[in-house]
Structure formats: structure tokens, C-alpha cells
Amino acid sequence: MANMTDYERERATFRLEVPDTFNFGYDVVDRWAEDPDKLALLWVDAQGRSERYTFAEVRRASDRFASVLEGLGIGKGDGVLVILPRLPQWYVVLVGLMKRGAIPMPGTVLLTPKDIEYRLNLAAAKAVVVDAATAPKVDAVRDRCPTLAHAIVVGGAAPGLA
Numbered sequence: 001m002a003n004m005t006d007y008e009r010e011r012a013t014f015r016l017e018v019p020d021t022f023n024f025g026y027d028v029v030d031r032w033a034e035d036p037d038k039l040a041l042l043w044v045d046a047q048g049r050s051e052r053y054t055f056a057e058v059r060r061a062s063d064r065f066a067s068v069l070e071g072l073g074i075g076k077g078d079g080v081l082v083i084l085p086r087l088p089q090w091y092v093v094l095v096g097l098m099k100r101g102a103i104p105m106p107g108t109v110l111l112t113p114k115d116i117e118y119r120l121n122l123a124a125a126k127a128v129v130v131d132a133a134t135a136p137k138v139d140a141v142r143d144r145c146p147t148l149a150h151a152i153v154v155g156g157a158a159p160g161l162a
Contacts, residue, residue, distance in 0.1 A: 025062060025099035033059035043088045053088055058095060065096030072127065072150050076101030079125040081116070083107045083134050089154045093129050102126075109134055117141035120148050127152060 004010050032038050033055035040055040074080065080102050084090045090106075097104040105123055107116070109131075116137055120128065127150040128138055135153050142148060 023098060023101070025066075025095045029055055029062065029095050030059050041088055041091060051088070058092060061092040062095035062099060065092055066099040068152075069096060069100045069102065069127075074100060074102050074127055074150070078102045078127070079105055079123040081105045081107055081119055081123070081125050081128040083109055083111060083116070083128065083130045084154060085109050085131060085133075087131070087154070093154070111137070113137045113140040117144055120145040126150065129154065131155075 029040070032040070036054060036056045038055045039052060040058045041053040042050060043053065044050045069075070069080075078100075080097055082090065082093055082097070082104055083106075084093065094104045094106070103123075105119065105125065107119060111119070111134075116128070119125070120141070121144075124147040125145075126147060128148060129152045130138055131154050135151070138151050142151065
């Protein structure tokens with residue numbers, strides 16, 4: 001693209017080639033994790049405290065989460081609403097979902113119970129992943145979401161990926 005001279009021609013002929021079996025979790029995260037020191041994430045909280053996470057740490061944590069999902073029967077094509085604040089676990093959850101072939105549906109922590117109910121039902125989501133602060137919003141509508149089989153609560157304010 002750096003040498004593009006004819007935008008319309010480039011646009012008409014561009015093809016993104018993705019293998020049929022491509023999985024971002026395995027093909028990107030796990031591949032980069034082959035270097036145990038390769039930095040994946042630098043997290044800084046509101047107080048300025050920072051933590052570093054390697055791809056190897058993200059691989060281990062996302063593998064564990066993918067195993068939890070497998071145990072819950074969540075797999076390829078299942079929608080999972082993810083409502084988490086800016087925490088490193090957000091990345092682990094999304095990568096774990098991708099490894100299972102589930103469909104991550106990120107949502108902001110500002111969603112109301114009505115918003116959550118609408119999204120869960122419209123997508124026929126099988127699960128939701130929230131933090132402790134958002135869990136009561138899900139509890140308020142859970143009985144009106146017939147496809148919702150599991151609510152997973154990410155605990156604690158400290159990241160602790162390893």
C-alpha cells in the first residue's frame with residue numbers, strides 16, 4: 001500500500017487472504033508467545049500503577065479461560081457478551097473466546113440493565129462476562145434472557161493474569 005498510486009484500482013483488486021483455519025488466539029497470540037519475554041500488554045491503572053504482561057502470560061491465561069468455556073459448553077458460534085472495565089482480563093477473555101470459536105460481543109460498563117437485556121436477547125447470547133460492579137445489572141434481567149446459560153464474574157480489582 002505504501003506505493004499505491006491508483007486508489008480505485010487497489011480497492012477493486014484488494015483481497016485479504018485468511019486461511020480457513022485462522023484463529024487469532026492460536027495463530028497470533030500463541031505464536032508470539034514462543035518468545036517468553038515478548039511484551040503483549042502494558043497496563044496502567046488510575047493511580048499510575050503499572051503492570052506488564054508477556055504474550056506467554058496471555059497465552060497461559062487465555063488457555064485456562066478457554067478450558068473454562070469448554071467446560072461450560074461454550075464453543076464455536078456461541079455469542080458471549082463481555083462487559084468489563086479497562087482491565088487486562090478483558091484481553092484474556094477475548095482471546096480465550098476466540099480460541100473456542102465463540103463470538104465476543106464487547107460492551108461498555110455504562111450499559112443499563114435494559115441495554116444488557118436487549119443485547120443478550122437480540123444476539124441469543126449463551127453467556128455474559130462481567131465484573132462484580134456490573135453483575136447486579138445482569139441479575140436484574142437474567143430471568144428475561146432465555147438463552148443466557150452462564151454469567152461469569154471476573155473478580156477483584158487486581159489483574160493477576162499469571
